[in-house]
Amino acid sequence: MSGFGAKILWLLVAILGAFCFCYLALQNGESVSAIYLIVAAVCIYAIGYRFYGRFVAYKVLELDKNRATPAVVNGDGHDFVPTNKIVLFGHHFAAIAGAGPLVGPILAAQLGYLPSMLWILVGGVFAGAVHDFVVLFISTRRNGRSLGEMIKDEMGNFTGGVAMLAIFGIMIIIIAILAMVVVKALADSPWGLFTIAMTIPIAVFMGIYMRFLRPGKVGEASIIGFILLILAIHYGSVVASDPALAQLFTFDAPTLALIIMAYGFIAAVLPVWFLLAPRDYLSTFLKIGVIVIMAIAIVIVAPDMYMPKTNPQYFDGTGPVFAGEIFPFLFITIACGAISGFHALISSGTSPKMLENETHALAVGYGSMLCESAVAVMALICACILHPGLYFAINSSSAIIGTDLAGVAATISHWGFSITPEEISVLTSNIGENTILSRTGGAPTFAIGVALILHELFGGVELMAFWYHFAILFEALFILTAVDAGTRACRFMVQDILGNVYKPLGDIHSYGAGIFATALSVAGWGYFLYQGAIDPKGGIYTLWPLFGVSNQMLAGMALLLVTSILVKMGKAKYTWVTLIPAIFVLVATLYGGIQKVLPYEEGNKVANAVSHIAAVKINSDKIKALEEQLIQTSDEAEKAKIQKDISAASQAKFANLLDAILCIFFMLTTLLVVASCIGICLGKIKIPLKESPYVKLNA
Numbered sequence: 001m002s003g004f005g006a007k008i009l010w011l012l013v014a015i016l017g018a019f020c021f022c023y024l025a026l027q028n029g030e031s032v033s034a035i036y037l038i039v040a041a042v043c044i045y046a047i048g049y050r051f052y053g054r055f056v057a058y059k060v061l062e063l064d065k066n067r068a069t070p071a072v073v074n075g076d077g078h079d080f081v082p083t084n085k086i087v088l089f090g091h092h093f094a095a096i097a098g099a100g101p102l103v104g105p106i107l108a109a110q111l112g113y114l115p116s117m118l119w120i121l122v123g124g125v126f127a128g129a130v131h132d133f134v135v136l137f138i139s140t141r142r143n144g145r146s147l148g149e150m151i152k153d154e155m156g157n158f159t160g161g162v163a164m165l166a167i168f169g170i171m172i173i174i175i176a177i178l179a180m181v182v183v184k185a186l187a188d189s190p191w192g193l194f195t196i197a198m199t200i201p202i203a204v205f206m207g208i209y210m211r212f213l214r215p216g217k218v219g220e221a222s223i224i225g226f227i228l229l230i231l232a233i234h235y236g237s238v239v240a241s242d243p244a245l246a247q248l249f250t251f252d253a254p255t256l257a258l259i260i261m262a263y264g265f266i267a268a269v270l271p272v273w274f275l276l277a278p279r280d281y282l283s284t285f286l287k288i289g290v291i292v293i294m295a296i297a298i299v300i301v302a303p304d305m306y307m308p309k310t311n312p313q314y315f316d317g318t319g320p321v322f323a324g325e326i327f328p329f330l331f332i333t334i335a336c337g338a339i340s341g342f343h344a345l346i347s348s349g350t351s352p353k354m355l356e357n358e359t360h361a362l363a364v365g366y367g368s369m370l371c372e373s374a375v376a377v378m379a380l381i382c383a384c385i386l387h388p389g390l391y392f393a394i395n396s397s398s399a400i401i402g403t404d405l406a407g408v409a410a411t412i413s414h415w416g417f418s419i420t421p422e423e424i425s426v427l428t429s430n431i432g433e434n435t436i437l438s439r440t441g442g443a444p445t446f447a448i449g450v451a452l453i454l455h456e457l458f459g460g461v462e463l464m465a466f467w468y469h470f471a472i473l474f475e476a477l478f479i480l481t482a483v484d485a486g487t488r489a490c491r492f493m494v495q496d497i498l499g500n501v502y503k504p505l506g507d508i509h510s511y512g513a514g515i516f517a518t519a520l521s522v523a524g525w526g527y528f529l530y531q532g533a534i535d536p537k538g539g540i541y542t543l544w545p546l547f548g549v550s551n552q553m554l555a556g557m558a559l560l561l562v563t564s565i566l567v568k569m570g571k572a573k574y575t576w577v578t579l580i581p582a583i584f585v586l587v588a589t590l591y592g593g594i595q596k597v598l599p600y601e602e603g604n605k606v607a608n609a610v611s612h613i614a615a616v617k618i619n620s621d622k623i624k625a626l627e628e629q630l631i632q633t634s635d636e637a638e639k640a641k642i643q644k645d646i647s648a649a650s651q652a653k654f655a656n657l658l659d660a661i662l663c664i665f666f667m668l669t670t671l672l673v674v675a676s677c678i679g680i681c682l683g684k685i686k687i688p689l690k691e692s693p694y695v696k697l698n699a
Helices: 003-026 033-059 085-096 100-111 112-138 147-155 156-185 190-212 218-242 244-246 255-269 276-301 326-337 341-347 358-383 388-395 405-416 421-430 443-454 460-499 512-532 540-568 574-594 604-610 613-630 636-683
Strands: none
Touching: 003 033, 003 100, 033 358, 033 636, 085 276, 085 341, 085 358, 085 460, 100 112, 100 147, 100 276, 100 326, 100 358, 100 388, 100 443, 100 460, 112 147, 112 326, 112 341, 112 358, 112 443, 112 540, 112 613, 147 156, 147 460, 147 540, 147 636, 156 190, 156 276, 156 341, 156 443, 156 460, 156 512, 156 540, 190 218, 218 244, 218 276, 218 443, 244 341, 255 326, 255 512, 276 358, 276 443, 326 341, 326 358, 326 540, 326 574, 341 460, 341 540, 341 604, 358 443, 358 460, 388 405, 388 421, 388 443, 405 421, 421 460, 443 460, 460 512, 512 636, 540 636, 574 604, 574 636, 613 636
16 A cells, blocks of 8 residues: 555544544443444554554664564573564463453443543553553563562662562562452352363463474464363353262362462463463463454444443442542553553563564564453443443442342442342343352453353353353453463562572572472462452452552553663653653552551541551451450350451451551652652763663574
């Protein structure tokens, strides 16, 4: 196509995207077709990648195709492995695309579709994709060093040392919340658990197939893996229908939490080619396929979004799904759907050690994040095509709506969203589950949305259960790949920290040191995961806001690091690329962080629901009241119940106290990085640029 023809084409794409975007923003009816959101998103992502992504790549960063990457220079077949561009895209996308783009937009849908849509699309293009891309670039130029080590090298030893500890703490919380979504989706679901369990031997077979049986035959392995996945879903229904087999794959949330911890440890210590890379590629094959199929299905089925454009009654933070005002908690809740600090840990942990050519960073870094943002759009649609009454029945905790169908329907109808017990029962039966009430975590909502769309095209109501569990497989694969890759990146961070205390523990080529660091990592995130599994509010309600705050703070720190490096590279005129999103993200998250550590305020339900400090006082008062009841009662059964409640309140008190301490530490660390960045940009702090020596690719 000629240059003029290309310009006309891109102009038409821009006009189409702008029209759909404006139609959604200005719509005042009860429902609007999801097609408009899909078309607007595709147009915005295409323009963003073609123009803004390439501008950052070749004007700001000046990618060099002749510069050897760490994977080429240090290739060891274990961690440093030059990887095919497409396979690495799949691995990186699978690693970054965890619970965030699925859960965040679904939770944020309580405010209506418009606020979430604006931040997902604008934030994804100008903040999230840029963040992932530039961090991957600077880590590749520094021998694949971790984010904490790079902050230490480029911003000073003290700032870097504190940042490394904070990043480790943030990583622990991030992995815990990712794993918790899987636990909530698979608890008491033998069909889902069997299907997910089968993906492990399938991935191992693919790894062996591509490395030894048919080296390099990625296409063949993908086809075989996909066929085996479909068979796993099919036989999952067989397992679920057999009482004896179903019992083998039915576990409660706390038990599943322990199983996920064991899986995370084993997956993180195995060679990357054995399980992680093939599993990530397998899951990405499924992920991208589902995204494309969903986009096509939405265009064909044209489902209406029944969630209103806005729910202003919840802008003050009184919503039942998550607490907190629209600013800053909308941005904190959406999290990875627009920008995620977790991605910086993958972009500086595993992916730069596998990048075959520096120019691949555009597709792997910027492109992967746009795909994740597209997943967030799909999740938002899945939440919004439900009638609001069903949405709140699924996503509100039992502590708020109860467990009796009639009571749940009456409570939600009182909020202004009509729902009947029959509607809940019919949907529950159609998807082959025992209940859909209080299935917090976002995963069930997404799966129901997928089933509602795909059953219109394939199989009718009879196949709704298949599509629901297909979506659960999709989600669990989505998230577990982030858990195992995150644990592996966490291992590198622990070794970076321990290497400063005892040098042999920092040797990433030592299996003993790696196993020790992995065990510490799993113990850390496993604690938060288990606490979330036994949380009566479902874990998500309590931990997700802290996850969002810490995750976004980490993204801000990473963007400030890149800003400092750009100044040192003599590219100060381009610092707006990273500085503008950093300022916005940090203002929102620091404001949210402050709200999370404010003291208890009598009568202020929203502030007390947000604040960890307030939660400590509330649980302290509850413990005192329960202890008084314990003294006064003589009934043994009642005593046992009260003691159980005291134990739960004590655990909640300690967990919230720990959350508050971590939140304060994260904020102080962020302010320290801000001060260092300002000092470097103004020339008050002089630390030389520490890139790895230039090695020509053909050398």
